[in-house]
Amino acid sequence: MNVREELKPIDRRLDTLKKHIGQADTYFKYKGKKTLTGSEQILFTAVRNYLKDMMNGKTALPIKVWKLEYNKLIAERKTLDQRYVSLKDEVKEAEQLRKSVYSIFRQKQREQSPRRTQDMGL
Numbered sequence: 001m002n003v004r005e006e007l008k009p010i011d012r013r014l015d016t017l018k019k020h021i022g023q024a025d026t027y028f029k030y031k032g033k034k035t036l037t038g039s040e041q042i043l044f045t046a047v048r049n050y051l052k053d054m055m056n057g058k059t060a061l062p063i064k065v066w067k068l069e070y071n072k073l074i075a076e077r078k079t080l081d082q083r084y085v086s087l088k089d090e091v092k093e094a095e096q097l098r099k100s101v102y103s104i105f106r107q108k109q110r111e112q113s114p115r116r117t118q119d120m121g122l
Contacts, residue, residue, distance in 0.1 A: 003080055003083055003084040003087060004084065006080055007077065007080055007081075007084075010073050010076060010077050010080070011077070013069075013073060014070065014073050014074070014077070017066050017069060017070040017073070018070065020051075020054065020066050021063065021066050021067060021070065023047050023050050023051055023054075024051065024061050024063050024066075026043065026044075026047045027044070027047045027048060027051055027061075030043065030044040030047075031044070
């Protein structure tokens with residue numbers, strides 16, 4: 001459960017970074033273009049406004065920082081995923097052991113308890 005809880009903020013940040021990086025890539029794709037079609041101009045304006053709002057007055061886009069953070073979070077997520085799978089396997093194994101012990105316990109109880117027919121003298 002803790003591993004899943006650790007993954008939630010990582011996934012949220014990865015989604016945000018992915019969006020920022022995608023918007024920045026689109027911005028740079030159209031920024032240097034001499035003439036833009038109507039739809040390209042609309043897209044460029046929307047992307048520029050998104051980045052402007054997101055940057056809070058800063059002028060330089062920290063794309064390298066975003067990409068480094070994104071890659072770091074991907075690696076961290078991969079590590080947590082591996083840990084999660086390992087813990088899940090351990091839980092399955094423990095559950096199988098519990099079932100086996102319970103089955104043995106029930107068998108012992110059956111062997112030790114007298115049968116009804118014997119109790120009744122039949």
